[in-house]
Amino acid sequence: MAIDRGWLALATAMFLLHGAMAQEQAEQIEMRETLAVGQQYRVSCRATLQGMMRLPAEKPGGPTPTLPFAGSSQIDYVERLLELAPDGGILRTFRVYERMEFRRRLGEQEQISQLRMQARRMVIVRRGHLEVPFSPDGPLLWSEIDRVRTDVFSAALVGLLPTHAVKLGDSWRARTDAVLELTDLEKVVAGQLECRLERIIIREGSRLAQVSFQGVVNGSSEDGPTQHQLSGFFYFDLTKQWLAYLSLQGKQTLLDSESKPVGELQGQFVLTRQRLSGEPVLSDEALRGLKLVPDEENTRLLFDEPGLGLSFVYPRRWTVRRADTNQVLLDEPNGGSVAITLDAPGQVMTGLQYQQHVEQWLAKEKATVYRRTVVREVPSAAGRLEHFQYEVGLRSERLILDYYAYQHTTGGATLAARTPASQPGLLADVAVIARSLRRSASAGLPAR
Structure with a gap:
């Protein structure tokens, strides 16, 4: 009996294809990204957000208005690994940003922010799952640090990879550090991400493992209790052993103290x-x-508010608590505080005038003065800066009261610092703030 050669060729091809598929399904796949000091890479991130945000009530028990929210970000940078921990984790990287742009709209208010050219180069220090940046070119704004802190640290996504060889269809749990990186949670209290090896594809000469992931995670963030519903996939380059691409879709539900939804973002x-x-x-x-x-x-x-016409540098352990058209307030954990009060042009206070005001206040408060210094001029970044100081007993406390009067043609400022007498080292911090003071023309200056 004659056999049709066409059917024989087709049967042979089907047999070979079935064998190849069976071999692929049985293949044990290793996905391990090895990091080394000196490695360089380029990272590009794109994100979009939209949803509804419930604002706090203006009065206790009052209505809580809800406003539409939309946002987007575009981040591009190149990075070099500087230091690794003994366990292989990243401790420091050097990063050069090519773009960092954020757009945000809440109701009718729109904000657009971009990274300053002076802050393009940063060193990123990893502490746990947090990124703490600084720039070798000068001080950073707090907003710039916050943008880096909330960005996804790409190398931390190796926590999505399996710790052992897997084959097609196998599943595993993502590590907690990768979950924290994707969600920006401070702590996971419930839930997990499940990963699954879906298929192997060939693209531009590289074998890529396509891995899906999904899950629901509850935890706490700076916004309070939060739930994340996540799904997505990533490609792991099996040829270069490198996580090359990740796509994520998610829904974040903000919860109140009773775990009731107060906002939702997708x-x-x-x-x-x-x-x-x-x-x-x-x-x-x-x-x-x-x-x-x-x-x-x-x-x-760096504190730099063009609307106030004020800038200065301050140590990172200090926090700006308030900044308005009249005054900027800072404090730090050991009891130190600083108040910078703005003077309008033509109403700038000299050091002697300022000391007279302080003397009157000390007398009114019945303070015991143990030591006082005379007014003297000290170095300043721009303008004239005068300094004097007291050590006093006030309301059962022993304090050092440190004062500066700053004068410039565009306006002046007075700085009043209060530190416990047991913390004299804080005076060096105050001096950094005072000597970096700068005033510039602004739209709204206060009148004394």
Whole structure:
């Protein structure tokens, strides 16, 4: 009996295809990304958000208005690994931003923010699952630190990979550090992400493992109790052993103290990663002479409010608590506080005038003065700066009261600092703030 050669060829092809598929399904796949000091890569992130946000009631028991929210971000940078922990985790990287842009609309109010050119180069220090940046080129704004802190640290996504070899259809749980990175939670209290190896594809000469993930996670963030519903996938380059692409869709539900929804956001996030070699801005020559280890000076923060016509530098352990057209208030954990009061042009107070006001206040408060200094001029970043100081007993406390009067043609300011007598080291912090004071023309200056 004759056999049709066409049918024989088709049967042979089907047999070979079935064998190849069976072999692929049985193949044990290793997905392990190995990090090394000096590695370079390019990262691109795109995110969109939309939803409804419930605002706090203006009065206790009053209505809580709800406003529509929409936001987007575009972030591009190149990065070089500087230091690894003994367990292989990343401790420090050097990063050069090419773009960092955020757009946000709440109701009718729209905000657009971009990274300053002076802050394009940063060192990222990893502490747990948090990123703590500083710039070798100068102090950062708190808003710039916050943007980096909430961005996804791409190398931490290795926590999505399996810890053992897997085959098609196998599932595993993502590590908690990867979940925290994707959700920006501070702590996971319930739930998990389940990952599954879906298929192997060939793209541009590389074998890519496509892995899906999904899950519901409850935890706490700076916004309070939160629930995240996540689903997405990523490609792991089996040829280069590298997580190359991730796409995520999610819904975030903000909860009140009784676990009732108070807001909902839905969004999409896409991240791409690319290995680099010999990037000029990451070269040894580009990094030569830069301080790449955090210290007291390069971790200082910048306060710069053009609307107030005021800028200054302050140590990172201090926090700006209030900033309005009349005054800026700062404090720190050991009892130190600083009040900077703004003077309008033509109403600038000299050091002697300021000391007279302080003397009157001390007499009114019945303070015991143990020590006082005379007014003297001290170095300033711009303008004239005068300083005097008291050590007093006030309301059963022993305090050092430190004062500065700043004068400039565009306006002046007075600085009053209060520190416990047991914390004299805080006076150096106050001096940093005072000597960096700058005033510039602004639209709304207060009148004395």
